Amino acid sequence: MFSSRSIFILFAVILFFVFSATAQEKLGPGCNCTPDDVLIDLAPANQADLPAIAAQYGLIPTPLSQVGTPPTFRMRIDRTKTNQTPLEIIQAMTGDGRIVQKETNRKLTVVEKDGLPWSLGHSWAIGHSWAIGGSAKGFARQYFPGQIRLPEAHKISTGQGVTIAVLDTGIDLQHPLFAGRLVAGYDFVDNDNDPSEVGTIRVDQVYGHGTHVAGIIALTAPNAKIMPIRVLDQNGEGDLWRIKDAMLWAAKNGATIINMSFGYPQDLTPQSNTFLHDLFNGVDDVVVPGEQQFPEFDDSRLLIVAGAGNGGLIGNGAARVYPAAERGALPSDPGTDIDDNLLSVGASTRLDRLAAFSTMANVQNRSIDRWVRVVAPGENIVSSLPGGRYGVWNGTSMSAPIVSGIAALVKSANPTLLLKDLVERVEETGHEWDCQLPSRGITMETSRVDALCALTNNQACAPPRTACTE
Secondary structure, eight states: OOOHHHHHHHHHHHHHHHHHHHHHHHTOSOOOEEEEEEEEEEOGGGGGGHHHHHHHTTBOSSOSEEETBTTEEEEEBOTTTOOOOHHHHHHHTTTOTTEEEEEEEEEEEOTTOTTOTTOOOOOOEETOOTTTOSSHHHHHHOSHHHHTTHHHHTTTOOOTTOEEEEEESOBOTTOGGGTTTBOOOEETTTTBSOOBOOSOTTTSTTTTHHHHHHHHHHHHSTTSEEEEEEOSOTTSEEEHHHHHHHHHHHHHTTOSEEEEOOBEEOOOSSOOOOHHHHHHHHTSSSOOTTSOBOGGGTTOOOEEEEEOOSOOOOSSSTTOEETGGGGSOBTTBTTOOOOTTEEEEEEEOTTSSBOTTOOOOOOTTSOSOOOOOEEEEOSSEEEEETTTEEEEEOSHHHHHHHHHHHHHHHHHHOTTOOHHHHHHHHHHTSEEEEEEEGGGTEEEEEEEOOHHHHHHTOTTSSOOBOOOOO
C-alpha cells in the first residue's frame, strides 16, 4: 500500500505535469526551428533601438547577420539571460510597436521524408518495377514526357541559355547524366564548394533526393544548365536563413530559375510568416515602393518553382505548405498580395488525375485563393540516384522540377519574357482542371502543364477538362 505521503508526492507530480502541459499549450504548437535564432524587422523610426530591444527580450545585442533595407536581423538568444524558446520570445514581442515583423528561423525539409505529420512520405525504390524501369533505359522511356508532350516541345526549345538552381540535398556530381550539364554550385551546409550529396543509399532516408530532382530537370530541359546548391543536410533539413544565403548566391552566379522541392507547414503561432515572401518579392519583376528592398540581389530576377506538399489534406488554408503557399494570400489576410514570380506545383498521376497525396486548396466557395497554380506528373517518376543509378520516387518534389524544366524551355525561346508572363503562360496553356473530388470533399481549380502548349502560347491546344474521374 502507498503511504499518504507517497500519494501526496504522486499527486503533486501529476499536477506539475498537468500545469506544465497547459502552460505549453498556451504557447501554441512546438516550433520546428533553430533553437537560438530569432528574426526581427524594426520600424524605420526604431532602428537605433535594437540594443534596447535585444536587452528586453534576452537577445545578444549584435546581430549574427542581416539582409535587406530596412534590414531583417538574425538575432541570437543570450542563454545567460533567458531560457525561453524562440517561440516564447516571439510571443512576448506581440504588441511591441517597435517590431514590425518577428519570426523564428524555421526548419524546412524535403516533403518526401517519412514521419512528417504534414507529408505522406513517399520514399524511393531502386528498380521499382521492370515495367517502369530503374535504369537509364527506363528513365528515357517513362510515361511523363509523352503525357506533357515533351518530345514535340523539344523541337522548338531545349532550354539553352537558362540556368536552373536546384536547392536541395546536393547532387551526385559524377553521375553520367549530368556530364556537360552542370555549372558551379555551393554547399551551404558544410560551407564549401562541393555540393555533393552526403549519406548512404537505402540507409539515409532522403539521400538521393537532390540527384533525383536534378535528373528530372535534365530530362525536361536537356540543354539548360543545372546549378547544384546544397541547403538540406543528411536528414533533409535546412532553415530559412540558409535558403536566403542560397538564393543570393544563385542570383549572383547567373541562375534564372530556382527549384525548391522542400517546405514547412503553415504556422498558426503569432509569427509574421513573411521572410521568404519578402525575399521572393525582392527578385520579382516589379519591386513595390515602400516594401523591403534587397540590394544584395544586384537587381537579379528569379522565378521560384516550389512543390506544394504531400499532405493530401484539405481545408480552408490549414494544409498550406510553404514556400509554395507564398503564392496566395494568408487566410488571416485575404488582401495580401501574391508573388508573381512563384509557381506552386501539385502532383498528377500516370492516369492523368490528381495524386491522392498532393496537397490542394479548396476553392468551393471561391473566397479561398488558388495557391496551387499547376500540377505536373509526380507519380512513379524515374530519375537519377547517386552512384550512377536510377530509381523511382513519388511526390510533388518530382512535379516541381518538371515545371522548372518547362519554364526553362519557354524562357530560352523568349529571353525577354517577364517572370509574371512566364508564370501565366505555363499556367494558362495547361489542361484546365476545374472539377469536384467528392472523396476529398473539395472543388479543385488548377491546370496540368503541357510543354508544347506553353512553348506555342496556345491556350486552345489543350482541351478543357471540366470533370475529374477519381
